[in-house]
Amino acid sequence: xxxxxxxxxxxxxxxxxxxxxxxxxxxxxxxxxxxxxxxxxxxxxxxxxxxxxxxxxxxxxxxxxxxxxxxxxxxxxxxxxxxxxxxxxxxxxxxxxxxxxxxxxxxxxxxxxxxxxxxxxxxxxxxxxxxxxxxxxxxxxxxxxxxxxxxxxxxxxxxxxxxxxxxxxxxxxxxxxxxxxxxxxxxxxxxxxxxxxxxxxxxxxxxxxxxxxxxxxxxxxxxxxxxxxxxxxxxx
Amino acid sequence: xxxxxxxxxxxxxxxxxxxxxxxxxxxxxxxxxxxxxxxxxxxxxxxxxxxxxxxxxxxxxxxxxxxxxxxxxxxxxxxxxxxxxxxxxxxxxxxxxxxxxxxxxxxxxxxxxxxxxxxxxxxxxxxxxxxxxxxxxxxxxxxxxxxxxxxxxxxxxxxxxxxxxxxxxxxxxxxxxxxxxxxxxxxxxxxxxxxxxxxxxxxxxxxxxxxxxxxxxxxxxxxxxxxxxxxxxxxx
DNA sequence: CGCTACATTGAATCGAGTCAACACGCGTGG
DNA sequence: CCACGCGTGTTGACTCGATTCAATGTAGCG
Numbered sequence: 001x002x003x004x005x006x007x008x009x010x011x012x013x014x015x016x017x018x019x020x021x022x023x024x025x026x027x028x029x030x031x032x033x034x035x036x037x038x039x040x041x042x043x044x045x046x047x048x049x050x051x052x053x054x055x056x057x058x059x060x061x062x063x064x065x066x067x068x069x070x071x072x073x074x075x076x077x078x079x080x081x082x083x084x085x086x087x088x089x090x091x092x093x094x095x096x097x098x099x100x101x102x103x104x105x106x107x108x109x110x111x112x113x114x115x116x117x118x119x120x121x122x123x124x125x126x127x128x129x130x131x132x133x134x135x136x137x138x139x140x141x142x143x144x145x146x147x148x149x150x151x152x153x154x155x156x157x158x159x160x161x162x163x164x165x166x167x168x169x170x171x172x173x174x175x176x177x178x179x180x181x182x183x184x185x186x187x188x189x190x191x192x193x194x195x196x197x198x199x200x201x202x203x204x205x206x207x208x209x210x211x212x213x214x215x216x217x218x219x220x221x222x223x224x225x226x227x228x229x230x231x232x233x234x235x236x
Numbered sequence: 237x238x239x240x241x242x243x244x245x246x247x248x249x250x251x252x253x254x255x256x257x258x259x260x261x262x263x264x265x266x267x268x269x270x271x272x273x274x275x276x277x278x279x280x281x282x283x284x285x286x287x288x289x290x291x292x293x294x295x296x297x298x299x300x301x302x303x304x305x306x307x308x309x310x311x312x313x314x315x316x317x318x319x320x321x322x323x324x325x326x327x328x329x330x331x332x333x334x335x336x337x338x339x340x341x342x343x344x345x346x347x348x349x350x351x352x353x354x355x356x357x358x359x360x361x362x363x364x365x366x367x368x369x370x371x372x373x374x375x376x377x378x379x380x381x382x383x384x385x386x387x388x389x390x391x392x393x394x395x396x397x398x399x400x401x402x403x404x405x406x407x408x409x410x411x412x413x414x415x416x417x418x419x420x421x422x423x424x425x426x427x428x429x430x431x432x433x434x435x436x437x438x439x440x441x442x443x444x445x446x447x448x449x450x451x452x453x454x455x456x457x458x459x460x461x462x463x464x465x466x467x468x469x470x471x472x
Numbered sequence: 473c474g475c476t477a478c479a480t481t482g483a484a485t486c487g488a489g490t491c492a493a494c495a496c497g498c499g500t501g502g
Numbered sequence: 503c504c505a506c507g508c509g510t511g512t513t514g515a516c517t518c519g520a521t522t523c524a525a526t527g528t529a530g531c532g
Contacts, residue, residue, distance in 0.1 A: 067383050070469060075383040093372035098379060135371055136329035142378040143334060147303050147311040150385050150430035154520070186479065194386030199520060201480060218479075218529085233306060390488070422511060435488060437512060454497095454511075 007031045008110075016083030017057060018134070021126045029116070036110045039063075045101035045109060046087060052097060055117045056086035061107025064188060065099045076192040077142075079104070079165065079184070089135055091117060104188060149194045153234075157193040158203045160232035162213065166222050182220040243267045244346075252319030253293060254370070257362045265352070272346045275299075281337035281345060282323060288333060291353045292322035297343025300424060301335045312428040313378070315340070315401065315420070325371055327353060340424060385430045389470075393429040394439045396468035398449065402458050418456040 006012070008031035014020060019027055036059070039045055045056060045063060058080055065086065066076040077099055080086055090097045091114065103109075121128045148157055165182045184192070190200035204220065207213045212224045212231075222228060242248070244267035250256060255263055272295070275281055281292060281299060294316055301322065302312040313335055316322055326333045327350065339345075357364045384393055401418045420428070426436035440456065443449045448460045448467075458464060 067379060069383055069387055071387055073387050075386050077379055077382070089372045089375060093369045095369075095372070095376075098376045132368065132371075133329045133331075135368075135375065136325045136331070139325060139371065139375040139378060140331075140334045142375060142382060143303060143313055146313070146378060146382045146385060146430075147305050149382060150311050151305055151307055151309050185477090194382075196521060197478090198480080198522080202520095205480080421509090432489060433510090434490080434512085438488095441512080 008034065011059065013059065013083040018085060018127060018130050019057075021130050022120065022124060026120060026124060030112055030120070033116050034110045034112050036108065039103040039107045039109060041103055041105050041107075043103050045103060045107075046097055048098065048100045049096045052087050052091045052114065053111070054114045055088055055091060055112040056101070057110045057112065058082050058084050058086070059108040059110055061103060061105050061109075063101050063107055063109070064104050064192075065101050066191065067099050074191045075194065076188060077145075079188075079192065085134075088117075088131060089138070092121075092131070092135070104184065152232075154193065154195050154199055155203055155206070156232050156234050157195070158189070158200060159207070159212075159228045161189065161193050162207075162220065162222060163225065163228055163232060166225075180221065181216075182222075244270065247295065249295065249319040254321060254363060254366050255293075257366050258356065258360060262356060262360060266348055266356070269352050270346045270348050272344065275339040275343045275345060277339055277341050277343075279339050281339060281343075282333055284334065284336045285332045288323050288327040288350065289347070290350045291324055291327060291348040292337070293346045293348065294318050294320050294322065295344040295346055297339060297341050297345075299337050299343055299345070300340050300428075301337050302427065303335050310427045311430065312424060313381075315424075315428065324353075324367060325374070328357075328367070328371070340420065388468075390429065390431050390435055391439055391442070392468050392470050393431070394425070394436060395443070395448075395464045397425060397429050398443075398456065398458060399461065399464055399468060402461075416457065417452075418458075419454075 007028075008014060008019065009024065009027045011019075014027065019030070022030070039061075046052070048067065060082055062082075063080045063084075063086065064076050065078050065080060066074050068074055080101075086101050086109075087097055121131065148160065152160075162182060165184065166179050182189075186200050186204070187197045189204075190197045193200070204213070204215070207228075208215055210227075212222070212227050214221045214223055243264075244250060244255065245260065245263045247255075250263065255266070258266070275297075282288070284303065296318055298318075299316045299320075299322065300312050301314050301316060302310050304310055316337075322337050322345075323333055357367065384396065388396075398418060401420065402415050418425075422436050422440070423433045425440075426433045429436070440449070440451075443464075444451055446463075448458070448463050450457045450459055
């Protein structure tokens with residue numbers, strides 16, 4: 001679905017993205033060659049094994065990056081929010097996507113063509129290095145997540161996930177903007193921490209009973225960050 | 237402990253490493269500025285949170301790259317073999333190590349100083365790109381491992397780990413050299429797949445009973461690759 | 473209004489972790 | 503040369519967190 005987007009140079013989330021490292025004229029050029037789409041809730045942005053055609057940049061909404069295993073179960077790697085790039089790793093490595101990206105609400109996403117992306121990489125050293133460092137940081141986060149799933153009980157993993165989701169949009173150096181509430185299905189939340197819907201629900205109920213979170217209209221709002229933080233660091 | 241190593245240009249595992257992308261004179265220069273150490277079994281090569289001082293390249297032996305969680309439990313991320321580089325991600329990102337590297341047998345490792353490494357990165361585009369792609373691939377592998385630990389039962393994870401360990405030294409495009417046998421402690425094997433010693437041992441015994449592997453002197457030799465492959469792809 | 477997607481709760485089951493005891497092999501020192 | 507200790511491997515019994523299965527509730531929407 002087509003959509004008339006703002007110009008990149010005026011884009012409200014430009015400074016939340018890596019584009020904040022680009023020159024005015026670079027951003028203007030990106031703006032000219034980009035395309036912009038609305039993806040409805042549940043719609044696929046790109047699919048595992050497909051070859052990348054460009055760099056996706058989320059303008060509004062959110063996207064889950066996940067992997068389907070041969071069991072048919074979904075493992076969500078991360079939730080991407082406005083200002084986040086998608087698929088840069090596959091793009092940089094000239095490889096097919098290793099994950100699938102699916103909109104979890106109606107989401108507006110811009111697509112910067114591959115060629116333009118590589119132009120930026122080659123001509124803007126800062127941009128290149130920031131990207132490289134982002135990739136390294138991604139790998140580190142993945143390692144942490146791995147270690148967590150292996151050893152941290154579900155209760156701690158859910159607590160951690162809630163904190164991370166609430167603290168979305170924390171970008172390089174900038175203070176995290178806190179989201180007022182978390183709006184993921186229980187199923188997605190479960191898949192994000194590597195468990196099943198029912199277990200996630202039970203844990204959430206516990207948290208509610210303990211007054212750590214509030215639930216209105218299925219959406220989760222965090223009441224007690226400190227306590228959740230503590231639970232998230234407990235190992236049994 | 238000091239050790240007189242071969243010159244890099246004559247090093248037998250040069251072509252198993254990313255140095256195969258370097259010019260003769262580049263390799264010679266690396267050889268002049270590198271230092272070489274023997275690490276005894278159990279000795280730490282570098283420690284989580286320390287700042288990198290250079291690039292480690294394994295000449296002989298093997299090293300486990302792991303993370304200690306606050307629970308005191310170790311999660312092994314990967315086992316590195318001759319020709320593998322260590323710590324490049326932290327080096328590239330100018331960040332402290334996110335893991336600890338420990339020799340799991342007596343191991344000879346060369347250290348290329350940071351400055352020399354960055355020289356190579358800047359002057360040799362091929363080397364740079366190969367490194368970048370390696371980092372991307374690492375992240376992909378980590379994702380797979382994550383998804384596995386979340387959903388694959390221990391039996392499948394052990395089967396997979398055995399296959400990977402047996403197929404070490406598979407480098408870009410080259411055919412994997414098969415290791416005759418796997419020589420990890422049960423504890424390390426357990427930590428690699430995210431379980432405990434006892435469970436790993438039980439699974440290994442099962443495999444032995446099913447004639448999928450043989451054990452002599454504690455070391456594991458794979459007898460039936462296909463069947464193990466099949467088990468590794470089973471999800472319950 | 474009724475369909476559909478999502479959320480919730482209970483009961484039964486099971487995979488895997490924990491605890492404890494013991495076996496084996498190897499190197500050191502008496 | 504043997505005894506001892508230590509690191510590692512092995513096995514059994516018990517426990518428990520988490521998944522599975524099944525039934526039911528609730529909200530939003532055409």
